Amino acid sequence: MLPGSANPGAPAPATPRNLPQRGGEPNPSAAAIAAKFGKSFVRSEVIWGDTNVYIQASAVSEIIRWLHDDATQQYDYLSDVTAVEFRDAEQPLEVVWHLRSLPFRRFLRVKVSLDKRAPLAVDSVWPIYKSANWLERECFDMFGITFTGHPDLRRILMWESYREGYPLRKDFPLRGRFSRAEQLRQALSITTEGRYSMEELSVAQAFEDLPEDMRRRLAGGERTGE
Amino acid sequence: MGLSHTTPTSAMFGAPHQESWVTTKLDFLVNWSRAKSLWPMPFGTACCAIEFMATAATRFDLARFGMERMSFSPRQADVLICAGRVPFKLAPVLRRIWQQMPQPKWAISMGACASSGGMFDNYAVVQGIDTIIPVDVYVPGCPPRPEGLLYGIMMLQEKVMREKMSDNTIRNEMEPDPESGLYIPASRIDELSEPFGNSIQQTRSGL
Numbered sequence: 001m002l003p004g005s006a007n008p009g010a011p012a013p014a015t016p017r018n019l020p021q022r023g024g025e026p027n028p029s030a031a032a033i034a035a036k037f038g039k040s041f042v043r044s045e046v047i048w049g050d051t052n053v054y055i056q057a058s059a060v061s062e063i064i065r066w067l068h069d070d071a072t073q074q075y076d077y078l079s080d081v082t083a084v085e086f087r088d089a090e091q092p093l094e095v096v097w098h099l100r101s102l103p104f105r106r107f108l109r110v111k112v113s114l115d116k117r118a119p120l121a122v123d124s125v126w127p128i129y130k131s132a133n134w135l136e137r138e139c140f141d142m143f144g145i146t147f148t149g150h151p152d153l154r155r156i157l158m159w160e161s162y163r164e165g166y167p168l169r170k171d172f173p174l175r176g177r178f179s180r181a182e183q184l185r186q187a188l189s190i191t192t193e194g195r196y197s198m199e200e201l202s203v204a205q206a207f208e209d210l211p212e213d214m215r216r217r218l219a220g221g222e223r224t225g226e
Numbered sequence: 227m228g229l230s231h232t233t234p235t236s237a238m239f240g241a242p243h244q245e246s247w248v249t250t251k252l253d254f255l256v257n258w259s260r261a262k263s264l265w266p267m268p269f270g271t272a273c274c275a276i277e278f279m280a281t282a283a284t285r286f287d288l289a290r291f292g293m294e295r296m297s298f299s300p301r302q303a304d305v306l307i308c309a310g311r312v313p314f315k316l317a318p319v320l321r322r323i324w325q326q327m328p329q330p331k332w333a334i335s336m337g338a339c340a341s342s343g344g345m346f347d348n349y350a351v352v353q354g355i356d357t358i359i360p361v362d363v364y365v366p367g368c369p370p371r372p373e374g375l376l377y378g379i380m381m382l383q384e385k386v387m388r389e390k391m392s393d394n395t396i397r398n399e400m401e402p403d404p405e406s407g408l409y410i411p412a413s414r415i416d417e418l419s420e421p422f423g424n425s426i427q428q429t430r431s432g433l
Contacts, residue, residue, distance in 0.1 A: 184358070188407040
């Protein structure tokens with residue numbers, strides 16, 4: 001018996017072989033979502049043995065909250081939040097959540113289609129999974145999707161004063177929008193201490209424990225980045 | 227004492243058990259002592275740094291050239307070895323490290339990415355670190371083998387050996403343009419980073 005399993009009698013997991021591209025045994029969570037959230041459920045499909053569930057953007061936090069909390073689902077691990085933009089300009093942009101249920105040994109891919117003509121916004125799942133914090137920041141940085149309810153939605157890979165747009169969008173030129181010299185000029189004008197100062201590293205909470213001279217220098221506004 | 231000896235070897239080193247002395251040019255002596263004890267500052271960002279580590283390890287043994295002491299503080303370093311691609315986000319960091327190094331200092335650009343951006347001709351990667359800091363030796367390769375880096379280091383040593391104390395202009399710190407922060411004009415940076423045979427509007431989807 002595998003410890004921690006929600007299904008003690010289940011056989012030990014084995015790597016599936018010869019999976020069809022489409023079709024096959026769906027994840028039972030897909031049918032459960034369709035039954036419980038009929039209005040918000042769009043469709044589901046099985047691709048290479050993995051189940052994709054398409055849902056309405058308005059129901060994201062409700063359905064993912066249920067997948068996380070419900071005793072029959074127990075999706076306790078969010079492994080990725082990302083997005084897909086297709087080459088055809090009229091096709092909607094998709095936001096993808098990769099959910100994993102460790103007790104049931106299930107994998108579920110939840111997708112939402114966002115119309116590109118409207119502002120790209122979807123609910124944050126940060127209140128449910130804390131790991132969504134940086135994943136959603138990365139998705140915002142690369143695709144420009146706003147995750148409403150995110151506690152600190154700012155760029156994570158590119159620097160914060162980056163002004164050229166969202167690099168993984170299809171309308172973004174591979175080499176960026178500005179000339180090389182302008183890109184370099186903007187990059188060199190970043191003040192590294194501005195971001196990575198002692199204050200930024202939450203020394204403020206331990207301020208009283210610091211030596212007296214360091215407290216005096218920090219209180220005087222001195223940067224101690226180097 | 228020394229002048230009484232006639233053969234060159236004994237003039238150089240003196241006779242055994244006697245006081246020894248040497249005559250040479252001051253330039254040669256200073257350059258020799260600098261070139262044979264360059265302390266590298268490793269700035270490794272990618273797979274080139276793995277080759278750099280191999281160069282420093284036992285089989286290729288960078289210590290043979292007086293470099294066994296890696297200087298992880300730029301303030302004690304002589305030569306900056308930039309091994310790997312440099313994204314734009316790292317450009318001010320590399321510039322800052324270079325400015326923290328005291329004169330005399332040299333820079334080696336190791337590998338295709340550091341020298342030209344390499345295969346990463348995209349929005350995120352600096353197209354050659356010579357747009358950020360002045361570079362003395364470029365080592366080609368993707369990544370260069372340790373022999374390649376050693377050859378680059380030996381070329382740098384040759385360059386150091388040719389310096390003259392009478393010419394102190396090479397010791398002048400390059401000051402970037404206060405307006406743009408660049409060493410070289412913007413038009414030349416654009417020209418240098420132009421792709422070969424491609425237009426600047428090139429994208430895969432034609433959008």
